[in-house]
Structures are given as C-alpha cells and as structure tokens.
Amino acid sequence: MPPEISTFAQSLGGSTVVAMRRKADALEAAGMEIVDFGIGEPDFDVPEPVKAAAIAAIQGGHGKYVDPAGLPQLRESICRFEKQCHGTDAPPENIVVTNGSYGALSMIMRAILNPGDEVLLIEPCWGPYRQMVRLCGAVPVGVPMPTVEGRFVLEKEPIADALTTRTRAIIVNTPWNPTGRVLSREELTAVAAVAERHDLWIVADEVYSELIYDGAEHVSVATISPETAARSVIASSLSKSFAMTGWRLGYCIAPPDLAAVLTKINHTTTRCAPSIVQHAAVAAFEEGLPSVEAMRDEYARRARAVARGLNQIEGVICPVPEGTFYALAQIPEQWGGSAAVADDLLTKAGVIVTPGAAYGPSCEHYIRLSFATSMDIIEEGLTRLRRALPPS
Numbered sequence: 001m002p003p004e005i006s007t008f009a010q011s012l013g014g015s016t017v018v019a020m021r022r023k024a025d026a027l028e029a030a031g032m033e034i035v036d037f038g039i040g041e042p043d044f045d046v047p048e049p050v051k052a053a054a055i056a057a058i059q060g061g062h063g064k065y066v067d068p069a070g071l072p073q074l075r076e077s078i079c080r081f082e083k084q085c086h087g088t089d090a091p092p093e094n095i096v097v098t099n100g101s102y103g104a105l106s107m108i109m110r111a112i113l114n115p116g117d118e119v120l121l122i123e124p125c126w127g128p129y130r131q132m133v134r135l136c137g138a139v140p141v142g143v144p145m146p147t148v149e150g151r152f153v154l155e156k157e158p159i160a161d162a163l164t165t166r167t168r169a170i171i172v173n174t175p176w177n178p179t180g181r182v183l184s185r186e187e188l189t190a191v192a193a194v195a196e197r198h199d200l201w202i203v204a205d206e207v208y209s210e211l212i213y214d215g216a217e218h219v220s221v222a223t224i225s226p227e228t229a230a231r232s233v234i235a236s237s238l239s240k241s242f243a244m245t246g247w248r249l250g251y252c253i254a255p256p257d258l259a260a261v262l263t264k265i266n267h268t269t270t271r272c273a274p275s276i277v278q279h280a281a282v283a284a285f286e287e288g289l290p291s292v293e294a295m296r297d298e299y300a301r302r303a304r305a306v307a308r309g310l311n312q313i314e315g316v317i318c319p320v321p322e323g324t325f326y327a328l329a330q331i332p333e334q335w336g337g338s339a340a341v342a343d344d345l346l347t348k349a350g351v352i353v354t355p356g357a358a359y360g361p362s363c364e365h366y367i368r369l370s371f372a373t374s375m376d377i378i379e380e381g382l383t384r385l386r387r388a389l390p391p392s
C-alpha cells in the first residue's frame with residue numbers, strides 16, 4: 001500500500017461540467033449523437049498572427065525561462081490593451097503573467113489569505129473559487145444574489161449581511177459566469193463601498209471582459225476609483241477572448257506590493273508562464289483584436305438565438321445574455337432539481353446542459369447553456385430541448 005494522500009486534498013470536489021461530459025462520452029460511444037451546451041470553451045480557432053508568432057518564437061529559440069513576472073514586452077502590451085480597451089491605468093510593475101486565470105486566481109488566494117479567513121463569493125458563482133479558497137485553509141462563504149426581472153443582480157445588502165470579523169476578501173466576476181450578466185458601474189461601486197468600509201480585498205475575475213454584446217460596457221473594478229484600485233486584484237486571460245484556452249496564458253493586475261508577492265509565488269510554484277506562449281500573446285494583443293471583434297459579433301448573434309429559443313419553451317425564462325458565452329435559463333420548480341433535469345435532458349435528448357446547482361443553492365432551478373458552439377448545433381440543440389421539455 002502506498003502512503004496516504006492528504007485527507008484535505010482528497011476532499012476537493014470535481015467539476016460538474018466535466019462529469020456531464022464523461023457521462024455523454026459513454027452515451028456517444030453507445031451511438032447517441034450529443035449536442036454539447038456544457039463546455040465553456042470557444043469553438044473558434046486561435047487568431048493567425050498568434051500562431052505565426054508562436055512558430056517564430058520556437059524557431060527563434062525563445063523557449064527558455066523568462067522573468068517570473070512575465071516577459072517585459074508582454075507586460076507592456078497588456079498595459080496598453082487594458083488602457084485602450086478598459087481604461088485601466090496600470091504600469092508593467094503591476095502585471096504578473098500566469099498559467100491562465102486559474103493560475104492567476106489560485107496565486108491571488110495564496111497571496112491574500114491566511115488560514116481561517118473568510119472569502120465572500122457572489123452566488124451564483126463559478127465552482128473552482130470555492131476549492132481555491134479551501135486550498136489556502138480559508139473558508140468560502142456563498143452570498144446568494146437576488147433576481148430582478150429574471151436577471152441576477154449584485155446588491156450590497158446581502159454582502160453586508162455576510163460579513164464577519166474574519167472576512168478578508170470578496171470575489172466578483174464580470175462579465176459573470178454563469179449568469180451572462182455584465183456588472184454595471186453602480187453594482188461594482190456598491191461592492192467597492194463595502195470593501196472600503198470593511199477593509200477587504202476585491203478579487204475581480206474579468207476573464208470574459210471582451211465578450212460583451214449589444215452595447216454592454218465592461219467596467220473593470222480597477223477603474224472605479226484609485227482607492228478601489230489599491231485594494232483590488234484582477235485576474236484575466238487570453239483563453240476566452242482570443243480562443244486560447246489550451247495555451248494557458250493569463251495575468252494578474254495588482255497593486256505593486258501585491259504584484260511583487262504574486263511574482264514570488266509564481267516563481268516558487270511554476271517558475272514562469274510558458275515563454276513561447278508569452279511571445280505569441282504579444283501578437284494577440286498587438287494584432288489579434290480584429291479577430292476578437294469578429295468572434296464577439298458571432299457570439300452576440302448566438303446569444304440572441306439561444307435566449308429566443310429557450311423563451312419559446314413554456315415555463316422557461318431566459319434573459320438575453322449581456323456578456324460571456326452562457327445563457328442562464330430559469331426552469332419551473334415543479335420540474336424538480338436542476339441535476340435531475342440535466343440528467344434527463346442528457347439521457348433522453350442527448351443534450352448536455354449544466355445544472356444550476358453547480359453554481360450554488362440559489363441557482364437550483366436554473367440550467368446553464370454555453371453557446372460557444374456553431375449556430376447549426378445551437379438550432380439542433382434547441383429543437384431537441386423543445387421536444388424534451390417539460391420533462392416527463
């Protein structure tokens with residue numbers, strides 16, 4: 001018998017999206033055609049200039065260790081991009097380049113949390129935040145948000161009610177997975193006010209910042225005020241905006257003292273983000289923006305089509321997503337729990353959706369559909385859903 005594995009590590013939960021896909025793989029192997037509305041991964045190819053820059057970096061022999069904070073030219077490109085697209089005023093010293101925003105977020109937790117600290121998670125929320133907080137011996141505290149006209153909104157009162165003397169940080173995600181919301185300046189200002197009054201860090205996950213539709217504006221938490229920027233740390237990446245999920249390139253924007261600590265953690269845990277990909281990422285920021293715009297236009301078309309299709313199903317309410325590539329649809333309570341509904345849709349209709357319960361108890365009567373898939377597949381999936389719902 002090998003020695004024991006850490007009890008704590010063994011207690012970490014798995015991903016609902018991956019579990020649904022594994023179930024679907026078995027059905028697919030048995031001959032069922034699957035429509036996948038589960039996975040949050042762009043179906044577009046990486047922009048051509050990025051591929052060319054990666055090949056040039058390989059051929060130019062740039063596959064060596066680099067500065068753990070990131071290549072200087074990449075950090076400069078990130079600053080220019082953030083300034084131009086979001087108005088964020090951050091010098092290169094504030095940037096730390098990481099392995100995707102998974103890497104950024106887990107390093108941020110390590111940098112700001114002590115064991116026993118509490119972290120407020122705006123619910124519904126992306127599942128890995130909970131595990132990242134727990135990995136630091138800290139305590140995730142879900143804060144369910146109310147809905148107004150079918151949309152989840154961010155309000156100050158539930159946050160204030162969840163505060164204790166141990167609260168150290170609050171995580172906000174805008175554009176917001178799974179809700180498809182883009183948080184307004186007013187909503188973020190409300191969070192900033194609570195954070196300032198109670199001396200909290202704001203961890204802002206802005207990984208979907210470029211995926212905003214029909215006039216929505218992405219507001220970066222760092223632009224609320226200089227005081228807010230001084231207690232905020234942003235995680236972002238090229239995964240969603242540039243269709244580069246597997247390239248694993250992300251970054252943190254942090255006040256300089258925190259950026260220095262994040263750099264040390266990066267050095268200690270990964271040495272640095274992959275150098276070849278860092279060279280390619282410079283090309284993404286310098287030459288890839290027209291591709292982002294084309295992808296955004298197509299996602300916007302899909303967002304409207306998915307919401308329209310879902311709203312045609314009796315009892316289903318789905319606001320048009322303002323951002324991300326997720327539609328969150330409310331389903332009638334009498335249909336039962338979201339896990340059972342999702343299971344039924346998979347086994348009977350061959351459609352993968354993610355049960356809302358994966359994002360917290362307040363999302364129990366919801367299902368999330370990713371529209372990072374072609375219009376034809378979306379139409380086929382919606383036809384199947386119209387046939388299969390309500391569940392029998």
Ligand SMILES: Cc1ncc(COP(=O)(O)O)c(C=O)c1O
Nearest residue numbers: 040100101102126177207237239
């Ligand atoms: C809200 C949110 N944050 C972060 C990530 C991680 O993305 P990456 O590490 O590829 O940047 C995801 C991926 O699905 C996500 O949905």
